[in-house]
Amino acid sequence: MNSPKRTTIYDVAREAGVAASTVSRALRNPRRVNAATREHVLGVAERLGYRPSPLATALQSGRTATVAMLVPDITNPHFFGTIRGAERRASAAGITFILSYTEESADNELTQIERLARSVDGFLLASSRMSDETIWELAEEHNLALVNREVRGLPSAVVDSRVGSRQIVEHLASLGHESMVYLSGPHQSWVAGERWHALHDSARNLGIRATRLGPFPPKVVGGGAAADAVLVTGATAVVAHNDLLAIGVLRRLAERGVAVPGQVSVVGYDDIFGADFCVPSLTTLAGPQDEAGRSAVELLLENRSRSTARAPDRRVMLPSHLVIRESTGPAPG
Amino acid sequence: MNSPKRTTIYDVAREAGVAASTVSRALRNPRRVNAATREHVLGVAERLGYRPSPLATALQSGRTATVAMLVPDITNPHFFGTIRGAERRASAAGITFILSYTEESADNELTQIERLARSVDGFLLASSRMSDETIWELAEEHNLALVNREVRGLPSAVVDSRVGSRQIVEHLASLGHESMVYLSGPHQSWVAGERWHALHDSARNLGIRATRLGPFPPKVVGGGAAADAVLVTGATAVVAHNDLLAIGVLRRLAERGVAVPGQVSVVGYDDIFGADFCVPSLTTLAGPQDEAGRSAVELLLENRSRSTARAPDRRVMLPSHLVIRESTGPAPG
DNA sequence: CGCGCTGTGGCAAGCGATTGCCAAAAGTTG
DNA sequence: CAACTTTTGGCAATCGCTTGCCACAGCGCG
Structure with a gap:
């Protein structure tokens, strides 16, 4: 359960005998504070078992350190590779990974984007079912990266077919x-x-x-x-x-x-x-479907801090290769 | 990208000629406000395309409407069913679903829980690699539901084996x-x-x-x-x-x-x-692995609003059945 | 007609961080 | 040693929403 009381930046500040702002700076912006004070603050934070609240950070700064991936159908093993690749990359960057299935419906994709818009830094659209126009419009308001889909001017990672x-x-x-x-x-x-x-x-x-x-x-x-x-x-x-x-x-x-x-x-x-x-x-x-997922997350992260709405047109094209097994053979006759 | 300015509860309040608190109540607590005012506020909100900020809500109220599922290994198709079931159930309840792979490591599970603790209402631990003791201690601080794992006194959904x-x-x-x-x-x-x-x-x-x-x-x-x-x-x-x-x-x-x-x-x-x-x-x-995922989410939701730390001992046991195919036959000789 | 109750709405204090601005302290320079 | 610049830390506003508390109005009732 949510424990009675988490230690906050203020607890640390009081205990360390500095202002909350100093604690915040010691944590996020090391060069903005004296090395000695910084060590001290960090020590106290550690001792108190301080953990920052991602929500408070996100609310204030606008950075959520979270991405959401929208997938049309989880039943299809095809997507597992992409999901895995994306999750790994996000996780490595300390980014929280939200997964959402849209059941092959463009409407559902829109709804989810609407719902999550305020809580994520960007969306990974895997094999989106939405029209080019819709996606294009969404890109006006949201940070998007496409997987196995190309739309003019938007960043995408696709496995060549x-x-x-x-x-x-x-x-x-x-x-x-x-x-x-x-x-x-x-x-x-x-x-x-x-x-x-x-x-x-x-x-x-x-x-x-x-x-x-x-x-x-x-x-x-x-x-x-x-x-x-x-x-x-x-x-x-x-x-x-x-x-x-x-x-x-x-x-x-x-x-x-x-x-x-x-x-x-x-x-x-x-x-x-x-x-x-x-x-x-x-x-x-x-x-390399997992590679596609990985790249897409990277594209998202690249654009995260950008100021202008539209992201530059970065496209990653990954090579595919034919694996020949037993189901193909000489034409009969 | 994060758009320039989202419409907030204050925009709605100003436009509707009421206080922000009234807007909030009209949205969350319908009975606390006059039916007529409520209609009016809702209308304005709709017209302005108002969408609440999940972060602000969560920060203030403590309810995040989010659950996280920790899975040891995404390579294993076994988990797909569980993940799917859990995601579906969460999604149906309007709950955001965070997925995190822990790479078969108990330490990783702990780290993730620590990291996400403030941003979720509870954790789904699928086939956790942690010891009974560790899980038990975690349950003191966090809202947990176990999948395919039983620990004395904790809610769990397991497929009978x-x-x-x-x-x-x-x-x-x-x-x-x-x-x-x-x-x-x-x-x-x-x-x-x-x-x-x-x-x-x-x-x-x-x-x-x-x-x-x-x-x-x-x-x-x-x-x-x-x-x-x-x-x-x-x-x-x-x-x-x-x-x-x-x-x-x-x-x-x-x-x-x-x-x-x-x-x-x-x-x-x-x-x-x-x-x-x-x-x-x-x-x-x-x-029914997906059923297990589904049930676990329900157990989590049941306990979400509880006040005491430890949840009541709810266990869901799901029946399995033997599917006999070609790989078994009479003993030789 | 006065009293208290109930139904509604507003005020303002948080939630836990970040950050612009300012002031004091410390360091530099001629 | 005065005049300036740079470092460093604090104050307070802010992000968007929730909620306890209070005030006011309308109502029933003796």
Whole structure:
């Protein structure tokens, strides 16, 4: 419970025989106070077990030493890496980390931002479902950093999926595939668009027929319908919007007796936990998601002290790489 | 960025032609103010886009509407369910959710608690690595709720593993196994002890020889050494401290050409993501981890307003159930 | 008609820090 | 040694909100 009485800066001041302001300075602004007094004050503070109140500090100074991360869906293991990376970085900087799930809803994101605005120094928006315009407007009032999303002029950390998508297509082409299907994710998903464009372009360059199906829910259960939809197209290769969906596809294809990669090759994105031990193991585009979380926190911290509203356009692009496993193989026939 | 000037309670007061205290009361304490004035004030507040400052509220009233959850290891998917459940419940109550990873270290837990003490209403300790005594002392000063851990006199939400462990042993006995090995988790882990005791007792009752090996790191990589250690014992059944370890064991056994469940049966705990699609799929003790997270938040909220330090001894015990899959089968010979 | 009760609203004192401004003390310089 | 500059510490206002206490008005009642 909240203990009866915490020791405050005033207790320390009284005990040390100085003014509260001196204690404050000794703590935050060492050079503003004489070395000897400082030692003394610090000693007393230590002895009294003084701990500053983050709330009081924040109220007065405006700095909260807190960031909030908004994530659309916690069920998706894809985000764990990002969350971990962000939390680690924040924690290392002594920054408190607030986590909030927005359940795939842009409205929810807005509500949370509104609610937390006064208590944080900035927001990490992971795979935000909001429109570019909305985000852009929010950036006017709040300190934002985007993860796996780009909006003109805003700081972001994204794991590349354009180059990686091209690698996927090249991989499939080299195996003799002539047609592929992209199983698309939620249509508000920015990366879904990026991936499709990159796949589409590369496919055209390499003379492969590429079509898009969906959107499908980016979950294992979404794979059932997706797999069936694929089968009627007759394509020999499937690229799923993420590994969850891919795993669902594998499962459904197995049920239907379709050989992978004998008849159909399957590729995913993210290299989530389990991608290496499902059957067949999944060829997938892996990227440093935790690094993305880490970088985003750094971008936020960089801008924390800035005075002008809009942050400079810092973008971090992290490389991805294709991990080839058993779910892709030569095109049949 | 933090916008130039937020509208405060005073702006509303001036605009509405009342005192700030009246605005405050209209907002928090509806019955303390005349219905008409209240409507009026609320209208003005709405019109001005007033949002209360959680910091100011917290500083003055002591209520922060925030809880912090301390988790030993975010890499472990086991915790995802708990985190999700807790976040959902907190969010539903309009409570801000702080997440902090303590990297399997009791010291880290203490540090975090110390640091956050003034900014939260309570702590959720998930699978805490701290000693009973330390936790007990902390409870003197802080509002705590434990997840998957019991300490005399403190509120806790745990997923039963005693009954479940007995089910595991019965399952193995029914398959004709006469010896089993428990691969133990970190020795500070309370559940590890619980599980071993339950397994041990049940085994004795059923005339099965049970031994304990370890501790092993509760991760996939820990499974390598664990599997090898099992093989030298000659036991026909392995119960791993959690699914990660079990999956590691499966992998190592496959490498060594040991048939599962032909030669050795393997059981895990938690039924994490992937337990159903690894090969062979894993028999495991499943439990409502998200429910545990949810309940723990509720316990915290119940105690939030209490005056005496120690909370009443509320314990929530959630049932687990054995999910039988392909990794267990009849004892060889 | 006078008295006390209840319903409402305002005043002002905090909550625990930070920080601009000022004054005293100490150090510098010619 | 006087005139100045620099260091160092204190005062008090402030951040935005809550809440104990008081005052006033309207009301019921004997």
